[in-house]
Amino acid sequence: MDDADGTETHADDGASSPDAGASDEDLRPEGPPQKLLANREELTPMLSQYLDLCEAHPDAVVLFQVGDFYEAFCEAAEMVARVCEVTLTKREDSTGRYPMAGIPIDNAASYLESLLDSGYRVAIADQVEDAEEASGLVDRAVTNVVTPGTVVEDELLDAATATYVGAVARESDGRGDDTYAFAALDVSTGECQVTSADRLRIAEELERLEPAELLFGPGVALDTESLAFEAMVTDHDPGAFDAESAAETLSSYLANPEAVLSNPTERRACGALLDYAEYTQGDDGALDYVSRVRRYDPRRTLQLDATALRSLELFESRSHRSGDTLADAVDETACALGRRRLVSWLRRPLLDRSEIERRHDAVAEWVERPMARETVRDSLADVYDVERLIARVSRGRANARDLRSLKATLDVVPDLKDAMSEVESDALVSLRESLDELEDVRALIGDAIRPDPPQEVTEGGVVREGFDDELDELRATEREGREWVANLEERERERTGIDSLDVGYNQVHGYYIEVTNPNLDRVPDDYTRRQTLKNSERFYTPELKRREDEILGAAEKADALEYEVFREVREAVAEEADRVQSLADSLADLDVLTSFAAVAAGHDYVRPEMGAADVRIEGGRHPVVERARDEFVPNEADFTDGHVAVITGPNMSGKSTYMRQVALIAVLAQAGSFVPADAAELPILDRVFTRVGASDDIAGGQSTFMREMAELTDILHNATEDSLVLLDEVGRGTSTADGLAIARATTEFVHDEVGATTLFATHYHDLTALADELPNAFNLHFTVSKRGGDGDGGDSGGPDVTFLHRVAEGASSSSYGVEVAKMAGVPDAVVERAREYVADAERSAETGVGADAEPEARTESRSPGESHNSAERQERATNGRAENGAFGDEPSADGDPSTDDERPTDGTLAAYVDGLEPGGDQSEATPAERDVAEEIRELDIAGTTPLEALNTLNELKRKLDD
Numbered sequence: 001m002d003d004a005d006g007t008e009t010h011a012d013d014g015a016s017s018p019d020a021g022a023s024d025e026d027l028r029p030e031g032p033p034q035k036l037l038a039n040r041e042e043l044t045p046m047l048s049q050y051l052d053l054c055e056a057h058p059d060a061v062v063l064f065q066v067g068d069f070y071e072a073f074c075e076a077a078e079m080v081a082r083v084c085e086v087t088l089t090k091r092e093d094s095t096g097r098y099p100m101a102g103i104p105i106d107n108a109a110s111y112l113e114s115l116l117d118s119g120y121r122v123a124i125a126d127q128v129e130d131a132e133e134a135s136g137l138v139d140r141a142v143t144n145v146v147t148p149g150t151v152v153e154d155e156l157l158d159a160a161t162a163t164y165v166g167a168v169a170r171e172s173d174g175r176g177d178d179t180y181a182f183a184a185l186d187v188s189t190g191e192c193q194v195t196s197a198d199r200l201r202i203a204e205e206l207e208r209l210e211p212a213e214l215l216f217g218p219g220v221a222l223d224t225e226s227l228a229f230e231a232m233v234t235d236h237d238p239g240a241f242d243a244e245s246a247a248e249t250l251s252s253y254l255a256n257p258e259a260v261l262s263n264p265t266e267r268r269a270c271g272a273l274l275d276y277a278e279y280t281q282g283d284d285g286a287l288d289y290v291s292r293v294r295r296y297d298p299r300r301t302l303q304l305d306a307t308a309l310r311s312l313e314l315f316e317s318r319s320h321r322s323g324d325t326l327a328d329a330v331d332e333t334a335c336a337l338g339r340r341r342l343v344s345w346l347r348r349p350l351l352d353r354s355e356i357e358r359r360h361d362a363v364a365e366w367v368e369r370p371m372a373r374e375t376v377r378d379s380l381a382d383v384y385d386v387e388r389l390i391a392r393v394s395r396g397r398a399n400a401r402d403l404r405s406l407k408a409t410l411d412v413v414p415d416l417k418d419a420m421s422e423v424e425s426d427a428l429v430s431l432r433e434s435l436d437e438l439e440d441v442r443a444l445i446g447d448a449i450r451p452d453p454p455q456e457v458t459e460g461g462v463v464r465e466g467f468d469d470e471l472d473e474l475r476a477t478e479r480e481g482r483e484w485v486a487n488l489e490e491r492e493r494e495r496t497g498i499d500s501l502d503v504g505y506n507q508v509h510g511y512y513i514e515v516t517n518p519n520l521d522r523v524p525d526d527y528t529r530r531q532t533l534k535n536s537e538r539f540y541t542p543e544l545k546r547r548e549d550e551i552l553g554a555a556e557k558a559d560a561l562e563y564e565v566f567r568e569v570r571e572a573v574a575e576e577a578d579r580v581q582s583l584a585d586s587l588a589d590l591d592v593l594t595s596f597a598a599v600a601a602g603h604d605y606v607r608p609e610m611g612a613a614d615v616r617i618e619g620g621r622h623p624v625v626e627r628a629r630d631e632f633v634p635n636e637a638d639f640t641d642g643h644v645a646v647i648t649g650p651n652m653s654g655k656s657t658y659m660r661q662v663a664l665i666a667v668l669a670q671a672g673s674f675v676p677a678d679a680a681e682l683p684i685l686d687r688v689f690t691r692v693g694a695s696d697d698i699a700g701g702q703s704t705f706m707r708e709m710a711e712l713t714d715i716l717h718n719a720t721e722d723s724l725v726l727l728d729e730v731g732r733g734t735s736t737a738d739g740l741a742i743a744r745a746t747t748e749f750v751h752d753e754v755g756a757t758t759l760f761a762t763h764y765h766d767l768t769a770l771a772d773e774l775p776n777a778f779n780l781h782f783t784v785s786k787r788g789g790d791g792d793g794g795d796s797g798g799p800d801v802t803f804l805h806r807v808a809e810g811a812s813s814s815s816y817g818v819e820v821a822k823m824a825g826v827p828d829a830v831v832e833r834a835r836e837y838v839a840d841a842e843r844s845a846e847t848g849v850g851a852d853a854e855p856e857a858r859t860e861s862r863s864p865g866e867s868h869n870s871a872e873r874q875e876r877a878t879n880g881r882a883e884n885g886a887f888g889d890e891p892s893a894d895g896d897p898s899t900d901d902e903r904p905t906d907g908t909l910a911a912y913v914d915g916l917e918p919g920g921d922q923s924e925a926t927p928a929e930r931d932v933a934e935e936i937r938e939l940d941i942a943g944t945t946p947l948e949a950l951n952t953l954n955e956l957k958r959k960l961d962d
C-alpha cells in the first residue's frame, strides 16, 4: 500500500496471530517499542522513522500513516488491536517480525474515541509529502497529538459542553503562603481563562470547570484522587512553567501579558498551558485563534463547589437520565453556542447586583415581547457552532462546507438585528449593536464557495464560477473537451456507419472508441488499438488523445487551482477570526437570555427581586421535580424572621426537594434567569453549601461518616452570613447520640457564629426544641393527611397516609416510617406487625410502662462506656420521655412539648428490645426469644434504614414464629 516504503499490505494475510510479537503484559504501548530499540541499527528506513517519532512523543501512542491506514507497531499494535477491535497482523522483514495493527484513516474518529476512552494520548503522524512524488521514504510528521483535554475533532466533542485542558502553577513566598494559578483552555474554540488564589479555592475551580486533562507545574501536589471528577494528568515539560519560557510563549498571544494576567504564577500557568496546546496541535507555532485569554476572579461569582454542583444536580443527575438536571430544565437554547454559554452561566452565577439585574431586564423584555423573541429564536436555530468552526478555519482544518456554514450563520445576523430593532433593555441593546454582520466575510464566502460543496477540498467542485478567471478558463477548456467527446459518438457513427459504436472512459486507459468484433472491418485507418476485449476492440484517434490530455490536464490543474483558491479564501476568513469570535460571543449571550425568557414564559417563572436582606419566596417550585410530577405543590420559604429553619417531616414528604428548590431558585436568579415561584425576594448569596444525606453519597475511600464530617467542617469554616447552607440529616452516619449531638451543635454554631441562611432537614425531632431556644431559628414541617385508622394501635388497618408535600410552620409530630414502608411494598404482615409495635411503644410512652420496666440490670448488660448513657436515659425515662429512652442515648430537650409525642420507627424496635431485656419479664422467654433479643441488641440502629429495619423485623418475627 505504500510502495515508496516497500511496506507489506495491511490487509489480513492470514498470518495474524496474537503471538506475533512481544507479549509482555508490562510493556507500555506508549513510547518507543523495545524490540525496535533493540534492532535500531538494522531497521528499515520506515520503522526507523516510526521509532524516531515514538521517541519524540514518549507519552503517546504514535499512529503512523501508511497510505490509507494509521498503523501502530509492536506493543502499541497489540494495544490498538485490543482497544479498537481491529486485526493484529505482522510486518516481517530481514530484521524481524513486528506486530502491526491499523485503523482506516477515513474512519479514524471512532477508533480515536476508543483510545481516548481507554486513557491513551495519540500522536497522529501523517505523511506530509505526496507518496508518489517522494523519492524513497515518505516524509512523516506528527500533525496532532489527540488527548482528552485537547481534542478538536467535532466527532469527539460534545456540542453542549466545553472540553478543557488545565494547568496549575504554584509560587511560594517562602513563608508558607503559596499562590496557585489555574489556566484552562478549550482548544476547540480558543477560549482561555486564568485565575489565581489559594490552594483550596483553586481545587474548587478545578471542580467547577472539570478539565478533562491537567498539567501540574513544579511543586504542585494536588491529590487528583480526591477530585470529584476524572482527569488525565499529563507530564508536560516542566521547563514550560519557567517564568522566562512562559513569557515567551505568551508573547504570541498577548501584547502585554502583565496587563491581562495579574501575577507571575498566572503567567506561568497560562504560558505552560499554551505551550502544551501548541505541542498537541502539531507544533506549528502559536495558535492564532487563541486570542481571548481572560483573567477572572472566582470571588466575583457565586461559589458552587463540586459537592453543591452534584447534590443540586446542576449538570448531572443521580438518575443519569437526560432532562433531570437544572441545566436541562432551563435549556431552551436554540444553538450549541447558547447551550455551552448557559452551562457556563449556571456554573458561575453572578454576585454583582447590577449585572444580575441587567440580565433580568433583558429576560423581562423578551417575556414581554413574545413575537420578537420567537423570531429571534427561530433565527438562532440556524446558527452553526461558529466558535469551533472559526477555530478550525484558523487551524487550516476547515473545509468548504464549514465556510458555507459560517456564511449561513452570517446570513442570519441581519434578521436578528431586524427582530431586535425595538429592544430597549441595556443588555439587548448592546447585544444588538455588537452583532457584526461581517458583510465582507459573508460576501467573500458567498462569491467564492459553491452553495453545496463536497466534503473534500482537493477534488474540485468547491469554487464558484466567476470568482477566478484562470480557474474559469481551465474549467471552460475541460468543459469544451468533454462536450467534444460527448458528441464524438454521434460523429463517428455517422463517419463509420457503425451504429453500435460507443465512446467511453475508464480510469486505466482513458477515453476510447469501442467497436464490436463483427464491425471491425469498418474501422477507419486513423483508429489506433488501445485494448482488446472478448467481443470488441477499443481504439483511440490522435484527436481523441489530444482532447483527452487537454481535458485531464485542465481538470487536474483546475482541481489544484481550486484548492489553492479555497485556501486563500480560508486564510482571508481566518484573518477575521477575532470578529467571528466576538459575534459568536454575542450570539451565545443572546441565545441564553432568549432561552431564559422562553422558559419563564412557558413555565410561569417570575422575576426575582434582588438585594433583599433575607430570602422570601412565595409559591416556590423545584424547577426539575415540577416537570416530572403531574401536580407539584408550591411552597413558601420565608427567612425574614429567622435564618435557621429546622425542617422535620416524614420520609418522602418533600424535605430534600424543598431545600434544593430554595438553592436552585437562588442559583437561577444569580445566573440571570427568572425563577419558578409566584414571587421571590432574594439576597445576593456568596456561596451555596450542601451537605446531603449520608447514604446518598458515594463514599470514595473514606467512610461515609468521615466524608460527611469533612464536608461539614468545610461549611462551618467557610460559610458566611451571605451563604446558603443546606444540611440534610447531618449526623445520620453515626450513633444516634453522637449524631444528634453533632446536629445540635452544628445548628447552634451556624445560628450563633455563621449567620448563614440555613435549612436543616432532620429526623431528630429533638432538634425542633432548638427553635424555642435560639432566637433566629424556627421550625418548619411537612404535613401529611391521614385517612382510615388513626394509628393509635387499636386499628390494625392503621392510617392511610397521603403526602401533601406542603410545608408549614412548627415541628412535625410523626415519622410515618411504617406508612412509607407500606408504600415501598414491604409485606402486609410486616407492616401490620410494625404498626402493633408502634402502638405498643406509644402505649408504653403514655403509661410509662416501657420506661419503668427498664431495670438496673440493663446497665450491667452494656459495655462500660455506655453506662453513663443508660443512667441518663433512665433518668429521662422517669421524666416520662420514654421515646428518648427508646433511642437509648439521646440528650434531652427537656420541656419541649413539640417533641413529646414523637414516635420514631427506631423507637418501636428499641421498645421491643426493652421488653426482652434480661431484667424484664423474662420468666417465659423461650430460647428463640432470647436469641432474637440478642440479635436485636447487636443491631446498629442508627446505621439501619427504616426499610432494612423492617426487613430485619420480618426475619426476627419469622424466627419467633418458627
Ligand SMILES: Nc1ncnc2c1ncn2[C@@H]1O[C@H](COP(=O)(O)OP(=O)(O)OP(=O)(O)O)[C@@H](O)[C@H]1O
Binding pocket: 625, 629, 631, 632, 633, 634, 635, 649, 650, 651, 652, 653, 654, 655, 656, 657, 658, 805, 806
Ligand atoms: N412540593 C412537592 N410537590 C409534589 N411532589 C413533591 C414535592 N416535594 C417532593 N415531592 C416528591 O416527593 C418525593 C419525596 O421527596 P423528598 O425526597 O424531597 O422527600 P424527603 O422528605 O426528603 O424524604 P427523605 O426524608 O426520605 O429523604 C419525591 O418523589 C418528590 O418528587
